[in-house]
Amino acid sequence: MKVTVIGTGYVGLVTGACLAELGNEVFCLDVDKEKIATLNGGDVPIHEPGLGDIIARNVSARRLRFSTDVAASVAHGDLQFIAVGTPADEDGSADLQYVMSAARNIARFMTNFKVIVDKSTVPVGTAERVKGVMNEVLTARSVQHGFSVISNPEFLKEGAAIEDFMRPDRIVIGSDEDEYGEVAREQMKKLYKPFNRNHERTLYMDVRSAEFTKYAANAMLAARISFMNEIANLADRVGADVEAVRRGVGSDPRIGYDFLYAGCGYGGSCFPKDVKALIRTAEEVDYQLQILRSVEAVNEAQKKVLFEKVLKRFGHDLSGRRFGVWGLAFKPNTDDMREAPSRTLIKALVKKGATVVAYDPVATAEARRTLANDLTSDFGVDARLSFVTDKMDAVSDADALIIITEWKEFKSPDFDRLHSSLKQPVIFDGRNIYEPESMAELDIEYHGIGRSSRKVGATSSCIEEDE
Structure with a gap:
């Protein structure tokens, strides 16, 4: 089938690549020329295990292409997936400007029946708004091309998106009960047929319920x-x-x-x-x-818990203190720094006068950009935040290690080397990847989340402060 995916962000790129992997001809559109140039140059702008290989394989097979040509993208796909960003507006509501812009562009250039698929996470009633703006454009063009707007929300976990897409536990499709809706439903049924060979995974419902489900x-x-x-x-x-x-x-x-x-x-x-x-x-x-x-x-309060534990242990003046941070991305297997707890912690530590040396296997570049913006907006960037390419360099001569993201490589480090590298053997574990009893045996002062550190692995001097 011929499919157009509008938006090459996280959802759009995974959706386009996986649909191409199933044998469809996929056209990925984005207005960001730099991003399209990156993709056409063989690079992938996001970190997602396995995605690069799938993209390379399908580009080579000519089943997947990337472009900024809006007219060509509309002409290509009978199915038009809208997979653009819907960031939170100032009042917390989803900002639908990019969704509506995509809908208007489809209506501007369409010359035949189209199925419009809302893949982006959108609030209840968005399909009706998309339908409204498209009808406005078609009326202005004095044409009457048929179309149907359906909801097909994504359920992808960053770091496991390929597996989630290719082996879904459910596929939700919301469509209208009119004639065009029935056609759209059959098109989607055909598209997702490979996923339903062993048993039916598709849940059909009305559009509003599908939007609400996500x-x-x-x-x-x-x-x-x-x-x-x-x-x-x-x-x-x-x-x-x-x-x-x-x-x-x-x-x-x-x-x-x-x-x-x-x-x-x-x-x-x-x-x-x-x-x-x-x-x-x-x-x-x-x-x-x-x-x-x-x-x-x-x-919001939980993002401050590690910082509060640090203050209880070291006092409220952290001037002269050095902390090693392991993990910056909001979760493993991604470089996504959006709303990452590391941002809250590092900002608070630096503001209290501490020096932070941070390590993450893949998110360093994105973290450097994001944290520079965070710190500049409040009190200016200084030399008290740096990044390293080896996790052990982060803990060298540090007062404590703080673990924020549970990357696999953090689960079994060389504890003897870790003990000797730290100025004092103190670990704040924001993901509970270690056992308090094991840390006590290694003579490491351990502070987890809800692990009762006053009982195990804490010195008598910090018991009163910490708990």
Whole structure:
């Protein structure tokens, strides 16, 4: 099938590459000339395991191409996927300007029936707005080309997006019940047929319900994370181990283990933005989502927990202190720094006078750009933040190691070397990748999230301060 994907960001690039991998002819459009030049030059502007190989293979097979030519992109695809950004506006609502711009461009150049697929995460009612702006343009052109706008939200996890796309647990399609909607549904059924050979994975519903499903799913996952973080903070205060609690709770089949890991807060492009957007949607219909407001508040506070632990251990004046930071991206296997907890922590440390030496396997370039903007906006960049290419260089002569992202290479480091490299053997573990008992045996002072550090691996002098 001939497919156009508008937008070569995270969702658009993965969608286009994977659809090409299935044998479709895919045209990826973006207005960013530099990004298209990068892609046509054989490079990939985002880090996603396996994506580069799929793109190279399908470009070579001429099933995948990248361009800034809007007219050509509209002419190419019978299916027009809109996969542009929907960032949070100032009031928390999703900014749909790029979605509407894509819709207008399709209407400007279309000469036959098109299926418009909203792949971007968009609030309830967006398909109707897309339909409205397209009808305005078609009316101005004095043409009557048929089209149908459907919702097909993505459910991709950064770092595992290829697997998620190629082996989906569900495919949600929202379409109208009119004649054009039926045609669109059949087109999508044909496109996704390879995924339904063993069993049907597609869920068909009305458009508004499909739009709502993505937000509800992300809000539920965010709620589980914030709930567990609150439990972890209480565990710290009552002397319980949140990891033991997690295992006990997760063993209930009604609950399960997924998204029950305590940590230093969620980030990325989806959860923070989608929770805000859903809260704003509720406000527009005079309804208050009290649970989600709390989820958002808990997460913002959780991003400060590691910093608070550092202050309790070292005092409020961090001048002259040096901290090694492992992990900058909001999660492993990505270079995404959007809403990353590392940004909150590093900004706070530097502001208190500390020196920070940071390491991340893939996110350094993006972190350098992002953190420079963060620090400049508040109090100016100085020499107290630097980046290294070896994780052990980050801890050399540092007062403590702070772990923010649970990259695999951090799980089994050379602890003897780590112990000797640090000025004093102190670890703040924002992802609970180590066991307190093991750290105590290694004579490492350990501060996890909800791991009851007052019991294990803490010196007597820090017990009173820390807990």
